[in-house]
Amino acid sequence: MLVLTRKLGESIVIGNNVRVTVLEMQGKQIRLGIEAPPEVSVHRGEVYERIETENRLAAETANTDLKSLTDVWKLKGGPKKQ
Amino acid sequence: MAEDVIRFSHVRFGDQEVARDKVITFPDGIPGFESYKLYALFDDPDSEPFQWLLSTDSPRLGFVVVNPLFVWPDYNPKISRDDLTTLGVEKSEDILLFCIVTLADDPAHVTVNLSGPLVVNSVKRKARQLALLDDRYITKHKILEAIQQV
Numbered sequence: 001m002l003v004l005t006r007k008l009g010e011s012i013v014i015g016n017n018v019r020v021t022v023l024e025m026q027g028k029q030i031r032l033g034i035e036a037p038p039e040v041s042v043h044r045g046e047v048y049e050r051i052e053t054e055n056r057l058a059a060e061t062a063n064t065d066l067k068s069l070t071d072v073w074k075l076k077g078g079p080k081k082q
Numbered sequence: 083m084a085e086d087v088i089r090f091s092h093v094r095f096g097d098q099e100v101a102r103d104k105v106i107t108f109p110d111g112i113p114g115f116e117s118y119k120l121y122a123l124f125d126d127p128d129s130e131p132f133q134w135l136l137s138t139d140s141p142r143l144g145f146v147v148v149n150p151l152f153v154w155p156d157y158n159p160k161i162s163r164d165d166l167t168t169l170g171v172e173k174s175e176d177i178l179l180f181c182i183v184t185l186a187d188d189p190a191h192v193t194v195n196l197s198g199p200l201v202v203n204s205v206k207r208k209a210r211q212l213a214l215l216d217d218r219y220i221t222k223h224k225i226l227e228a229i230q231q232v
Contacts, residue, residue, distance in 0.1 A: 038164035041110070043213040051198040051213050052113040054221040055145075057184050058195070059115065062144050063094055064185035066129050069192055069226065073131065076229055 088122070090138040095124065098136070105138060106202055108209050113198075118143055121209075132183060135200070147180040150196060153228045159199050159214050169203040169210060178202040183225070193222035 004012055011021035017037050024031035034042050087099040100122035108119050115137075124134040124144075131152050137143035150157045161177070171177055180200040184193045196219035202209040 038167045039109075041165075041210070041213070044215065047197070047213045047215065048113060050221050051195065051211065054184060054195050054198065055112055055114040055182060055211075058145055058182045059143060061185040062134075062146050064187060066132060066146065066185065069189040070129055070132070072189060072226060073229055 088120075088138050090122065090136070091141045092124075092136050092144060093141050094144070095126070095134070095136070098122070098124065100124075100138065103207070106135070106207050106209050108211070110210060112145075112200075112211050113213075115143060123147075133180070135180070135182075146183040146185060147200065148183055148194060148225075150179060150181040150194065150199065153194070153225055154196065154223070157196060157219075159196075159212065159219065160216065161201055161212065165201060165210060165212060169201065169208050170206045171203050172205070176203055176205045178204045184222070190224065190226050192225050194225050195221045196223050197221045 006012065006022050008022055008025060011019050011033075013019050018040060019035040021033040021035075022030060023033045036042055086102050088102055088105055089097065089099045091097050104122065106121045106123060108121065111117060111119055118137045118139050120138045121135045122138050124136050126132075126134060129146075132146050132148050135145045135147050157179075159179070178201075180202065182195045182198065182200065184195065186192050197214050197216070198211050198221065199214070200209055200211050
């Protein structure tokens with residue numbers, strides 16, 4: 001991992017189109033400003049990791065039998081497909 | 083002339099084909115599976131309202147998906163302007179929304195990821211999984227409870 005020290009107001013540039021600036025520091029919290037083109041998605045690390053973990057679990061279990069669930073759906077006359 | 087169908091195979095559904103213009107491209111892949119970009123939406127009449135999103139590149143990769151609005155009619159994820167631009171969405175009617183289902187042997191434990199909806203531009207067949215910053219939605223919403231309340 002590359003480690004850089006930055007002061008308030010300073011930034012780092014990633015590639016040629018992403019800039020991350022330190023905007024504010026307060027106790028243990030740091031506010032970062034991120035400038036990136038629209039096709040680059042920016043996520044909070046923990047949110048992205050949670051989704052990645054869930055995707056892996058979903059892919060591993062995708063071949064489980066669905067029947068008991070679709071039966072409940074039919075029984076309820078579940079919301080019809082539009 | 084290029085063939086107008088893509089043939090692929092899946093461990094559960096065997097050999098399949100999909101019209102080339104129906105293939106859905108995830109340019110960034112799906113988190114956890116970034117190297118797989120092409121998927122086909124597969125209907126299995128026995129499994130309604132669920133559908134399958136099958137990788138056309140790997141016979142072992144597939145997700146069970148559901149239109150979240152069937153189960154949570156008030157579901158309202160915020161899709162950013164940047165996401166719409168990236169997907170080339172011109173009208174909101176062109177958007178298809180799916181959420182990934184995590185199955186379990188006990189139907190009471192089957193969950194739907196409302197925090198990471200799949201947004202598809204149905205015209206350009208381009209898609210992306212969002213990571214919502216919205217406290218109302220988590221990665222594990224129990225679907226059985228929700229169905230019973232609809």
